Amino acid sequence: MLIYLPIAEVSVNAFVLLGLGGLIGLLSGLFGVGGGFLMTPLLMLVGIPPAVAVATGANQICAASFSGVLAHWRRGAVDFRMGGVLLAGGVAGSFVGVEIFELLTALGQVELMVSLTYVLFLGVVGGLMLIESLGAMIRARRGTAPKRRQRRRGWAHKLPLKMRFRASNLYISVIPPFLIGALVGLLSAIMGVGGGFIMVPAMIYMLGMPTAVVVGTSLFQIMFVTGVTTLLHATQTFTVDIALALLLLVGGVTGAQVGARFGMKLKAEQLRIGLALMVLAVCLKIAFDLVATPAELYSLAAAP
């Protein structure tokens, strides 16, 4: 069934969009990532103009994250206090990020910068996660006592402004989570994504948060970041397509619920391996596109 999208000005099969939304939603609920790094390329593949894909993707991820947050919140797996600190950092970071983005636009080559940032961050994050989680899995297989990760009394404990994060069972300074939030905000403004794929590993490995709480808390922060992004795009670039978002949402919210339910049945290591593989796959795809000779050297855009 073909649907004409009012802002994108293209006709797209509604079932393709429903399926796409469902897939991204499933991953979102499962891993706690917004799925923006998958959504934008996939929408463009279907024929949606890039600008509309980015802006509408943000809107869709906002809803999927909200659905996911509710599901995680019911089982007490959202650390609102930690989420708040991350969000404060995120807002600060995104303001800086927008400035950098404008600078890059003036210099040209935004596209290339975005691709390179993707490859760098997805590669590093995915690689580290895969190594760590595979190691954990092998240790578990060998029968070595699954060592309870020792709470490292690292830098996060020495800094001032300590705060008790009850849901995460942590008593650390607010400075590291604020900085992580700021980094994610910065990157999400440049890369046009929620930033879950960076935040989830950062919370696990740098803050030492329990994996169970990480997913819900990450979604909580993504929900706000993408909400603000949607409003900014709607008022400044006029590229939010509400009809497209609605179709993606129907699939997305359902997928997020299924994903959240399914995620509870998986082991933490399996979740991390899954996310790591997905991140690496996208990384390789983008890297390949950068290096391989494209079939079409030319591209069109509306002239300013």
Next chain:
Amino acid sequence: MRRGRAVIAAGLCALLALGASWAVAPAALGQGAADDATPPAPSGSGAPRTMQGEAPSAPPGAPAGGRETPGATVAPGGGEVLVLPEGRGAPGEDARSDPDRERVVAALSHNQVSITTTYAGSEIFVFGAIKRNAPARTGEPDVIVTISGPSAPVTVRRKARMFGVWANNASTVVDAAPSFYAVASTGPLRDVLSATENLRHRIALDSQVRTIGAASDVADPDAFREAVIRLRRAQGLYVEAPIEVEVIESTLFTTHVALPANIVEGDYVARVFLVHDRQVIDLHETVVGVRKVGLERWLFALSREAPLQYGLLALIVALAMGWGASEVFRLMRR
């Protein structure tokens, strides 16, 4: 398809019944009838009249340089029916100043295309007749039909390998490129039309996409222009159908042009050229309005006129959907 055939049949019947007079299909021709009823005020001195008291008027697409005839005016009531300017000296001009020259009358199956939520492309049937005051010329007449969407400048970028990766390197602006262009004719354009006439009326796809002025920031602007044509053709936005116009008994003609699903809003101009011996004898021009309607219209207008409200609406819808799905799943679990 069946409906389309019926439209053609009805159109041709009407044309035959009415003897291909100016009264034919008044709805489609619109101003054509009005132009006849009110003779235009003569401007200048002694504007050469072609026939039936119509003032020659310049088609908007006609090149300006030295082409304007002293008395060229646009007929009152809009320029929907256009007569060629009375040029002098150019090859084939004698054919045009002939009072017994042939005329083309044409109509479209619809003059309005509505983009609804379920819009998946549409088909426009163009049909018409060749009107003569004298016996038919020797040789088959040729007919060319073009439909073009609103034109806009386009930025074209080209990738190049830099430090091992492919990145956008050169870019230029192609000043005019129609968002949609279809051309159908009775034969290959090269055979049907002379190069001069093609250039004058910008009929071939190649002459529609153009860079104005020589100043360009790239060494090979033509490669960029060709890229626009290639990419839009791949998207189904540029269509060339050399033998899609069917001429019956050297008098009636019919063709159809498919509008794809990914068209944009705007006024689409349909032109019908009557060609003899590779020279354009007459031109009929009419406008097809392509408009979003209903919900599409409302959402588009809201997003432009009240962007903040539109953005908030998008957010509220998003959050409501998220909450709704969450509740539904909770209830299902019980």
